[in-house]
Amino acid sequence: MRRFRETTVKAAVGVVVITALLIPVSLAAAEEIVTLQTRAGVTQSFLLNTPATPPAAVAVLFPGGYGNIRLRIEDGQIKFGAGNFLVRSRNLFVDGGVATAVVDAPSDEAGGMADWFRLGDKHAADIAAVVAELKKRFADVPIFLVGTSRGSVSAAATGRALGGVIGGVVLTSSMYVGARSGPGLSGFDYTQIKSPLLLAHHAEDSCFWTPYREAKKIAETRQYPLISVTGGKPATSDPCEPFSAHGYLGKEAETVEAMVNWMLKKPYRNNIE
Numbered sequence: 001m002r003r004f005r006e007t008t009v010k011a012a013v014g015v016v017v018i019t020a021l022l023i024p025v026s027l028a029a030a031e032e033i034v035t036l037q038t039r040a041g042v043t044q045s046f047l048l049n050t051p052a053t054p055p056a057a058v059a060v061l062f063p064g065g066y067g068n069i070r071l072r073i074e075d076g077q078i079k080f081g082a083g084n085f086l087v088r089s090r091n092l093f094v095d096g097g098v099a100t101a102v103v104d105a106p107s108d109e110a111g112g113m114a115d116w117f118r119l120g121d122k123h124a125a126d127i128a129a130v131v132a133e134l135k136k137r138f139a140d141v142p143i144f145l146v147g148t149s150r151g152s153v154s155a156a157a158t159g160r161a162l163g164g165v166i167g168g169v170v171l172t173s174s175m176y177v178g179a180r181s182g183p184g185l186s187g188f189d190y191t192q193i194k195s196p197l198l199l200a201h202h203a204e205d206s207c208f209w210t211p212y213r214e215a216k217k218i219a220e221t222r223q224y225p226l227i228s229v230t231g232g233k234p235a236t237s238d239p240c241e242p243f244s245a246h247g248y249l250g251k252e253a254e255t256v257e258a259m260v261n262w263m264l265k266k267p268y269r270n271n272i273e
Contacts, residue, residue, distance in 0.1 A: 033071055033078055038106065038129040039122065045071045046130055047080060047102040049090050055099040057142050057167065057263045058134050060127070061086040064149025064173070064242065066112025068105035080104070085173070085247035086148050089256050096260035099141075101134060103127070103154070115175075115182025118153040124161035127154070131165060142167030144263050149173045149210060149246065156185055160192045168196040170259055173205055173246050176214035184209060190222060198262050200227040200255060202248055207240035227258045229272045 030052075035045040046060075047069075063069055063084040071080045080102075082088055090100045105113050106126050117123055131143055143166050147155030152174035159169035175184030190197060201215035212228075219226035233250030237243035248255045254272045261268035 031078060033073070034101075034133065036129050036133055038126045039108075041108075042126070043107045044126040044130060045104045047071055047078070047090075047100075047104070049094050049100045049102075051094050051097055051099060053097070055138060055141060056097045057144060057260075058099045058101065058138055059093050059144050059146045059170075059263070060130060060134070060155075061090060061093075061100055061102045062145070062147035062151030062154040063087050063102065064151045066105065066114070067103070067118075067151060067154070068110060068112045069102065071104045083242050084148065084151075085242045085252065086146060086151070088242075089248075089252045092253055092256040093260060096257060096264075098260050098263065099134075099138065101130060103130065113154070115150070115153050115184060118150070119157045119183075121161075123154065124158050127158040128162060128165075131162065142263070144168045144170060146170040146259070147172065147174070149207075149240075149242075150175050150182075150184070153182075153185055156188055156190070156193065159195060159197075163194045166195050168198065168263065169193055170198045170200065170262070172200040172255075172259075173202065173207070173210050173248075174199070174215065175209050176211060176218075177209040179209055190218065190224070197224050198227070198259065199224055200229070200259060202229040202232070202245040202251070204230060204232075204245040205239075206244075207246045209240065210246060225262065225270070227255065227262075227268070227270055227272065229255055231273055 030050050032048045035043050038044040069081040093100045145155040145159050152171040178184050178186035199215050201212045203212045229251050235244035258268040
């Protein structure tokens with residue numbers, strides 16, 4: 001594991017920013033697409049949102065599903081799939097003083113990232129490059145990996161690979177149950193994540209693959225902090241889709257505020273009602 005961490009971080013040093021389009025999204029923040037050359041013939045893009053003042057932390061956000069939000073420029077405008085909980089809540093992080101980098105699928109997985117890819121070395125190398133680029137832009141600022149639903153597989157696996165390079169890992173609505181499409185985090189050894197770990201889950205999440213009981217059991221067994229959420233708005237999507245308790249519908253602001261406060265070592269709410 002030590003050899004892999006050294007290899008990926010050293011490879012990231014030579015990364016070149018290929019594309020960057022800066023667009024003001026409000027008086028308080030700017031939005032930018034950054035594309036990096038991460039592996040031979042492969043590029044990795046992310047959507048960067050930056051507060052007007054220097055951020056206190058940076059959150060690398062991994063959307064759920066297959067992770068392909070299709071970042072692109074159309075008619076001079078940034079376009080992407082914006083429905084995911086973390087994607088639509090990115091400016092809530094920014095409002096709390098945390099810059100965000102929403103990760104798209106890499107160019108060789110443009111159709112979407114399966115669990116095995118998310119758990120593997122290639123994905124870890126891509127995210128090591130993203131983290132290295134963010135460290136160059138925001139010196140001495142802690143970087144956190146935040147995943148939701150299937151994106152939690154990315155956050156956990158790359159958090160394990162990067163070790164002390166990052167400030168912490170946050171897993172929300174996590175894929176604790178394996179499926180035909182992949183193992184999710186079933187059988188994952190969370191003790192291999194050497195940076196601080198936070199769990200967040202909606203107690204009324206009724207998606208079969210993301211049961212709250214598993215988050216509660218892991219938190220109690222391993223003594224990890226857990227943010228438990230209840231209430232919100234009635235679902236307008238399938239239970240495993242983002243416009244439901246699975247995506248903290250109606251509780252986005254409170255949930256993000258608690259995560260941001262944990263990142264910044266401030267008091268935070270363990271129970272959001």
